[in-house]
Amino acid sequence: MIQALYDAGVTGLNVFSNNCGALDSGLAVLLAAGRIARVTGSYIGGNQEFARQYLGGEIELELIPQGTLAERLRAGGCGIPAFYTPAGVGTLVADGGLPWRYDGDGGIAVASPPKEVREFAGGDYVLEHGITTDFALVRAAKGDRHGNLVFGKSARNFNPLAAMAGRITIAEVEELVEPGGIDPDQVHLPGIFVQRVVALSPEQAADKKIEKLTAVPRDREVRA
Incomplete structure (x- = not known):
């Protein structure tokens, strides 16, 4: 896509x-x-x-913060306009001043504004806003024509949340099955969040690059 x-x-x-x-x-x-x-x-x-x-x-x-991004996507998909989180309190994330855009000469052209911080039960929390997008592009290991999706392993981390945040969500699936071909208990994201489904060819589905290989070779002995 x-x-x-x-x-x-x-x-x-x-x-x-x-x-x-x-x-x-x-x-x-x-x-x-x-x-x-x-x-x-x-x-x-x-x-x-x-x-x-x-x-x-x-x-x-x-x-x-990564967790804040995930929760902002989920909140947007659930119709929650904003929420409070302790992540970022006491840093530039909450206080403002993070460089959003540099001027090309080392100076800061646009900096992040300060965010609202409130106290709850003796702790400080920063206000973060939910994210909604015009389109969401996600990839699933399996999907049916109704948009019910199953994600493989770590692809389940962000894909369901991104799909929820999109007004129009387009899912490319490695394996397309007919409705009923996925056990309801195995569905990771229900089709209510998906508006378009694109079936990948076997060649497209197999085209997966590894940014950094961190696995231990099978012939190497590992001791804890």
């Missing part, structure tokens, strides 16, 4: 994602082409082009 978005020539995108892709795949395709104007995320990682554009003032970036 990201490749299709690239081919369509869409630009000026405001993206909500944990990161901005890597290995010339995922959102990195749109980033390298200058199609993304703003990112709300929690991780730059090893994406050197992302770091270059951010520090060079070519892109705006709102960095927030």
